[in-house]
Each structure stands twice: as structure tokens, then as C-alpha cells.
Amino acid sequence: MKKPFKRPLKQQVQNHLDQVxxxxxxxxxxxxxxxxxxxxxxxxSRSSWVPLAAAGMFFFAVITAFMALQFSKDNLxxxxxxxxxxxxxxxxxxxxxxxKTGSIDAVRGYFNKLDFxxxxxxxxxxxxxxxxxxxxxxxxxxxxxxLRMKQGKNLQTLYETEYVPAVFGDLPSxxxxxxxxxxYAKGIKVKVWVEKGLLFALTDSPAxxxxxxxxx
Amino acid sequence: MELDRTSLEKLxxxxxxxxxxxxxxxxxxxxxxxxxxxxxxxxxxxxIAYLRVIMRNRFIDEYRHxxxxxxxxxDDHSPVSMSGSSLEDVVIASHDLSVLWKTIEPxxxxxxxxxxxxxxxxxxxxEKLEISRGTLLSRIHRLRKRLSENVNDRQRGQV
Numbered sequence: 001m002k003k004p005f006k007r008p009l010k011q012q013v014q015n016h017l018d019q020v021x022x023x024x025x026x027x028x029x030x031x032x033x034x035x036x037x038x039x040x041x042x043x044x045s046r047s048s049w050v051p052l053a054a055a056g057m058f059f060f061a062v063i064t065a066f067m068a069l070q071f072s073k074d075n076l077x078x079x080x081x082x083x084x085x086x087x088x089x090x091x092x093x094x095x096x097x098x099x100k101t102g103s104i105d106a107v108r109g110y111f112n113k114l115d116f117x118x119x120x121x122x123x124x125x126x127x128x129x130x131x132x133x134x135x136x137x138x139x140x141x142x143x144x145x146x147l148r149m150k151q152g153k154n155l156q157t158l159y160e161t162e163y164v165p166a167v168f169g170d171l172p173s174x175x176x177x178x179x180x181x182x183x184y185a186k187g188i189k190v191k192v193w194v195e196k197g198l199l200f201a202l203t204d205s206p207a208x209x210x211x212x213x214x215x216x
Numbered sequence: 217m218e219l220d221r222t223s224l225e226k227l228x229x230x231x232x233x234x235x236x237x238x239x240x241x242x243x244x245x246x247x248x249x250x251x252x253x254x255x256x257x258x259x260x261x262x263x264i265a266y267l268r269v270i271m272r273n274r275f276i277d278e279y280r281h282x283x284x285x286x287x288x289x290x291d292d293h294s295p296v297s298m299s300g301s302s303l304e305d306v307v308i309a310s311h312d313l314s315v316l317w318k319t320i321e322p323x324x325x326x327x328x329x330x331x332x333x334x335x336x337x338x339x340x341x342x343e344k345l346e347i348s349r350g351t352l353l354s355r356i357h358r359l360r361k362r363l364s365e366n367v368n369d370r371q372r373g374q375v
Contacts, residue, residue, distance in 0.1 A: 009363070
């Protein structure tokens with residue numbers, strides 16, 4: 001009887017396991033199984049980021065639209081109109097007065113942190129108004145004095161600030177014989193003019209019965 | 217993650233090492249791939265290692281269901297005199313190994329697989345199988361003895 005040929009165990013184990021092979025159909029089945037999952041993963045990952053991306057794009061679009069709207073709104077308004085809008089907006093709030101006085105000198109004494117001196121205007125319309133006080137404010141980002149005027153029970157707001165042409169643009173000057181610009185904002189008439197190197201903006205709101213003055 | 221045929225073949229051989237049956241090996245591998253499909257792995261090596269763990273755990277579960285998996289039945293403190301390379305000088309005929317393969321305990325087949333196919337040393341095998349080095353050496357000692365006895369018995373026509 002022929003004696004079996006012996007080899008080292010390690011080699012025999014390797015040989016034995018080398019003979020163990022899957023057939024083509026088994027390979028194909030396993031590859032198909034993995035490929036299907038690969039496609040599913042891609043689909044899943046797509047479906048997971050698509051809603052996020054859509055939400056992000058929607059958010060971006062909303063923000064962009066909002067900013068564009070604000071930008072276009074500001075740009076569509078002329079500078080006098082923007083001044084009038086800001087003046088009326090603050091006029092309607094009637095924020096508490098920081099100084100209560102009927103004297104322009106006392107007002108000047110209070111507004112000592114301004115880069116300009118509040119002055120009386122020569123505009124005739126102001127002749128009927130009585131000064132009752134004021135507060136620090138700003139107009140288009142420039143520090144201003146917000147003065148409150150009274151005519152009977154009717155309150156008006158007068159803004160005075162340094163006239164900066166680069167900011168406020170070309171405005172009518174009383175000294176040149178030009179009439180104030182008349183602009184309506186939120187239903188309230190606003191006169192805007194330049195006088196003595198200052199920009200003036202005066203509301204001319206209709207009389208309001210029963211409106212309580214919030215003067216702090 | 218998709219694997220190439222070489223990797224699949226390797227996994228299949230490991231499955232066969234556990235089951236000692238080609239049909240069972242295929243089922244075990246198929247099942248492991250199904251289970252591990254959704255596991256994200258950055259490299260093929262990690263994915264292969266993961267599939268191997270799945271197969272092993274699944275096999276042990278099924279094995280335990282039928283009989284106790286002979287994993288911890290060797291006395292870790294039994295005297296071990298041989299070195300880690302004690303299988304190196306064992307020689308065996310191809311036919312004898314084929315016959316004995318099914319009778320060897322699954323854990324011992326794993327030892328042979330990692331030693332002969334993966335080229336791991338004893339320390340690496342003990343880490344892989346999560347058994348102590350002493351246990352592994354005892355197991356190798358018994359395996360070596362058993363292989364010799366079985367081959368001798370076969371040569372004498374007793375098996």
C-alpha cells in the first residue's frame with residue numbers, strides 16, 4: 001500500500017482551505033446583495049441631505065428676499081422721504097422728554113454734547129409753536145436734537161441736526177429763499193429744510209383730541 | 217461597502233473554518249453581509265473584520281444552541297511545556313487533514329486558520345480569539361496530540 005505523502009500542517013491547512021471556493025452564482029448573489037445596499041445607501045444619503053439642503057436654500061431665499069426688500073425699500077425712498085419717515089416714526093412714539101423747558105437757552109444748555117447749537121428757525125410756521133422740551137435723538141445715524149413743540153393741545157416734533165450734504169443730499173435752504181420740502185410720511189406732513197447750517201424737520205400733524213403726551 | 221471577490225473568498229474560507237461545511241459557510245457569510253450592510257466602514261479591512269466578528273458570534277450562538285461551544289473548557293493553569301510554534305513541525309497527509317477537519321473543534325479550526333492562512337502568531341491569535349495565551353497553548357498541545365493520534369489510528373485502520 002502506498003504511503004500517503006505528508007507535508008507540514010501549515011501547508012496542508014492552506015491547501016485544504018484553498019480548495020474551498022464559492023461558485024460563480026454564489027459570488028454573484030453576494031455581490032448583488034452588496035450592490036443593492038450600496039444603491040440604497042446612496043438613495044438614503046441623498047434623501048437625508050435633500051430636505052436639509054432644501055430647507056437651507058429656502059431659508060437663504062427668505063433672508064435674501066427680506067434683505068433685498070429692505071435694501072430696495074431704502075433705495076427707492078429719496079433721502080428727504082427717508083428723513084420724513086424717521087421723523088414721523090419717532091414723532092408718533094412721543095418718547096419721554098429728557099429736558100422740559102420752554103426756553104431755547106435752557107435747551108441749548110441741555111444739548112451740550114451735540115456738535116452743533118440748537119437754534120430758533122425763522123420759519124413762520126414755527127411762530128405759533130411753543131417749545132416744551134427735548135431729547136437726544138439721531139437722524140439717519142447723525143446725532144440730533146428732537147424738540148417737542150406745542151400748539152394748544154397739539155404736539156409737533158422738530159428735528160435739528162448738523163447738515164451734512166454728503167448724507168442728506170441737496171435740500172432747500174431758507175437763506176437762499178427756497179421753500180421747505182413738504183413730504184408726507186404715515187399720513188403726517190413733514191417740512192424739511194436747511195437753515196443756519198442745520199437741517200430742520202418739522203412735523204405738521206393734525207390735532208388729536210384726547211392723545212396723552214408721554215413726557216416721562 | 218462592496219468587497220472584491222478575493223475578500224469574499226477569504227471571508228468564505230473563514231466561515232468554512234467555523235462550520236466545516238461549505239453550504240453552512242455560505243449561509244453564514246450571506247447572513248453576516250446582510251447584517252453588516254448598514255454598518256458604515258471607512259476601509260475594507262475594518263469591514264472585513266466586522267463581518268468576521270458577526271460570523272463568529274452568529275456561529276457561536278447557533279453552536280451553543282445545539283451544543284456547548286468548547287471555548288472555556290481547557291484549564292488555563294494546566295502545565296504547558298511546548299512553545300507557540302509547536303504546530304510548526306507537525307506533518308500530515310492531505311487526505312488525513314480533510315478527514316480530520318470536521319472532527320476538530322471549531323475553536324481549533326480557527327486557530328489553524330489564523331495561524332496558517334492569516335499568518336498570525338500565538339499572541340495575535342489569543343487576542344483574536346479572546347483567550348489567554350496559556351489556554352491557547354494548551355489547546356494547541358491537545359490539537360497536536362489529537363492530530364497525531366488520529367493519523368496513527370487511521371494508519372492502523374482503526375478510524
